[in-house]
Amino acid sequence: MSVKLNTRQVGDVSVVDVAGRITLGEGSSALRDMLREMTGKGSKKILLNLGEVSYIDSSGIGELVSGFTTVTNGGGQLKLLGLNKRVKDLLQITKLYTVFDVHEDEASAVRSFA
Amino acid sequence: MRENRNHAPETLERSLDSTLESVDSAEELALSVAQRAGFDEDDLMKIGMAVRESMVNAVVHGNRYSANKKVRLLVTHSPERFTIRIADEGDGFDAANIPDPLAPENLMRTSGRGIFLIRSFMDEFEMHHREPRGTEVTLVKYVVSK
Numbered sequence: 001m002s003v004k005l006n007t008r009q010v011g012d013v014s015v016v017d018v019a020g021r022i023t024l025g026e027g028s029s030a031l032r033d034m035l036r037e038m039t040g041k042g043s044k045k046i047l048l049n050l051g052e053v054s055y056i057d058s059s060g061i062g063e064l065v066s067g068f069t070t071v072t073n074g075g076g077q078l079k080l081l082g083l084n085k086r087v088k089d090l091l092q093i094t095k096l097y098t099v100f101d102v103h104e105d106e107a108s109a110v111r112s113f114a
Numbered sequence: 115m116r117e118n119r120n121h122a123p124e125t126l127e128r129s130l131d132s133t134l135e136s137v138d139s140a141e142e143l144a145l146s147v148a149q150r151a152g153f154d155e156d157d158l159m160k161i162g163m164a165v166r167e168s169m170v171n172a173v174v175h176g177n178r179y180s181a182n183k184k185v186r187l188l189v190t191h192s193p194e195r196f197t198i199r200i201a202d203e204g205d206g207f208d209a210a211n212i213p214d215p216l217a218p219e220n221l222m223r224t225s226g227r228g229i230f231l232i233r234s235f236m237d238e239f240e241m242h243h244r245e246p247r248g249t250e251v252t253l254v255k256y257v258v259s260k
Contacts, residue, residue, distance in 0.1 A: 024170055025134045057170070058170075058225070058231055066224045068222075094215065
C-alpha cells in the first residue's frame with residue numbers, strides 16, 4: 001500500500017492524516033505536494049498525524065524535514081502526532097526527534113499551536 | 115531474540131532493472147529469505163530498510179534509472195551470516211564525501227541519511243568499486259550473536 005493522505009480542519013489547525021508508506025516515489029512526492037498546496041493556501045498550523053504510517057525511509061524522512069522547513073519559513077508551524085515505535089526510533093537515530101514538536105494526543109497537539 | 119532460526123543455507127540471485135519497482139522487489143526478496151532464516155520482526159524491519167536504501171542508491175545514484183544498466187542482487191544465508199550484495203553499473207561515488215547527517219549543520223538536510231541508516235541497522239557494511247565500473251555494497255546481519 002502506498003501513502004494515503006486525508007486533510008481535515010480542527011479549529012484553525014489543519015490536520016493531515018497520513019496512512020501507508022512514505023518512501024521514495026509516490027509516497028514522498030504525495031506528501032510534498034500536499035504540504036506545498038496547504039502552505040500555498042495559507043495554512044499556518046499543520047499537524048501531521050502519522051499514526052497509520054507503517055513505513056518510512058530516508059526519502060520520507062527528508063520530506064518531513066523539507067515540509068518542516070517550508071512551513072516554518074512561511075511563518076507557520078508543523079507538528080507531528082502519533083508516531084509509532086518505528087518512526088519514533090528513526091527520528092531518534094537521526095537526531096530529528098527533538099527538532100520536531102511531537103505529540104501523542106490530538107487534543108493536546110491542537111491546543112499546543114499558539 | 116535470536117532463537118528458532120533456520121540454519122539451512124540459502125542463496126538467491128537476481129538481475130533487476132533500474133527502476134523503483136526493483137527497489138520494492140529486492141526488499142521483498144531479501145525479506146522472504148530473512149523470514150525463512152528466522153529473524154524477528156525488529157531485525158526484519160532493519161534488514162528491509164537497509165536493502166531498500168542500498169537499492170535506491172544503486173538505482174537512483176548509481177545507474178540513474180538507466181534502462182541499459184542492471185542491478186545485481188545476491189542474498190545468501192549461512193548458519194552464521196545473512197549477507198546481501200547489491201551491485202550497480204554506475205560511475206561510482208565516494209561515501210567519504212557524504213556529509214555526516216548527525217552534524218548540527220546537516221540535521222535539516224533533506225537527503226544524505228541512507229548510508230547512515232544502513233550502517234545503523236546492519237552488523238557489517240562494506241562498499242567498493244567494481245571493475246570496469248559500478249559500486250557493490252555488502253550488508254551483513256549476524257545470525258547468531260557474536
